[in-house]
Amino acid sequence: MKQVTRLQQTGQLLIGLGIILLILWLGNLISSATGNYIPGSIIGMIVLATCLQLKVIRLAWVEGAANQFIRWMSLLFVPIGVGLVDQLGVLSNALLAIIITCVFATLALLALVGWGVQLTYKSSQQDRS
């Protein structure tokens, strides 16, 4: 029994992987047809969500494979980050500017969006009462 379920699980993962790769291929196709403005993977993400919403694809088919991808996503960008070794010259000159920019722009954005959204919820509450 246990072996059967494990086989089924593996099969489901493979089916999910196949669907995801197919949608990625489709997304890349759409991206190149529209001048590469939006990466194909992002178009694929929207296509997948739309297909799930329209029940063209069932959640159970892709959920397992998608969860595995999302679980390991952080690992996937490690090689890009390591590419830093080739940029150390650029980085050491600009490191302070980079850190200051990230800290200030982030704190300002949190304040602006937080205040703005909170304000809209407060005013819509007053409308109702």
Added chain:
Amino acid sequence: MNWVYLPLTIGIYWLALQLHRRIKTPLLNPVLVTLAALVALLLLADIQYAAYDQYSHILTDLLQPAVVALGVPLYLQIHTIKRDLPKILAAVLIAVIVAVGSTTAIALALGASADIAASLAPKSVTTPIAVLISEQIAAHPSITAIAVIITGLVGSVVGIPWMQALNIHHPKAQGIAMGAACHALGTARIVELGEEQGAYSALSLVFSAVFSAMLCPLLVPQIVSLMN
């Protein structure tokens, strides 16, 4: 022996995950620890990045299907938050324009070169998409990756006390702000305040990624030419 770079990368990341589980502090972010260890190793052993990348590049290739996989949580979130969708879309659209504009402008004002400023522009977006955007606008993806981590750490470490000090207590406002400003790292932190914050933050981070991918190629060159 070059093939060893792939298992080495996965092994170090696994160790960093274990370390993170033992000592719960956002400063021991597993990705940050893995990057530091690998960069130190490559420098000390005098290994060329090209040689390392040749055998670990499969991980980078897997980023694309991983982004597609984000369609599943997007679908699950839309399902639960349909009513607030127009408000979230409007808020995140404005947030993205402000984020990209202010980041590029501050960096240029601090004397950073145009390509550094462009590398920082997508810093509020989740890494795989930020890196794609960075490639799209011909910036340095590795610098973008670092900027994304610094931004995430800011949100993770000071984001919540900062918003509380500013009297931002509405759970949906906290979630949307954190997701738009500090992507997955901030979302992982704000979900500790409540599921509502977590769900809105997750949705906000997905929309922010989509809008940034659409707007960065248009906005960043404009701002750079405007400031020069």
